[in-house]
Amino acid sequence: MPSIETVTDWYDRSAAGYDAGHLATQRKYIVIEKSLRSLLARGRVLDLGCGTGRLLNVSNEERVVGIDLSIEMLRLAKRKSASIARADGHHLPFASGSFDAVIAAQGVIRYMEARHAFGEIARVLKAGGRCAVHQFGRGLSIRQVLGRKQEPIDEFALLDVEDLARPARHAGLRVHEVELFRSIRRYPYALRMHPKLPSRLSDALWNHCVLHLHKPHAT
């Protein structure tokens, strides 16, 4: 796992080009991030690792708070919402039980120690609160699977959704749904895979997942 200083430095340096780079790939996220966006309507919401504030806007700034490590990413987010703060997701500066939902889009958790990150998410969520985490999978293109194209492996991408689900369960969260997607070149740019697909078959089949979690009510 990269250090906090390394991640901060990466994103401070890449902030200026981040939104433009995202424009080229955003169509697939209309499908992949649909469920994360729907959580934004759910009371008080934390956007963990909000980056440039893609999912923040002035119309929800009373309720939706974004935090990020990178000052440069937050500088851009500030244009979209005033409800942002610099913070490390391993130490959230919020009271326990203060959010109805937490979202983490575009692989934020891959830079974090997952048990610690989910521990903080579980702490700040209210009982019954929801969380949706989007993570990249190590899915290969057909040409890569056939060995016709060499591309560097993304070492932070998931091979198995269980590697994300296990630390979440350890933090006391319950998994209630796993969405697996395969991005494609043509409309609709991402296909939702069959829910019974084994989560371990990342290599050829899926390259994005959204893990849906909730914090159970005390029994």
Ligand SMILES: C[S@@+](CC[C@H](N)C(=O)[O-])C[C@H]1O[C@@H](n2cnc3c(N)ncnc32)[C@H](O)[C@@H]1O
């Ligand atoms: C790929 S960007 C995603 C940004 C945003 N969620 C989006 O969907 O556009 C990952 C972001 O996570 C932030 N990040 C990484 N580790 C973090 C941590 N420990 N605490 C807070 N933010 C973190 C980075 O600074 C970066 O802005």
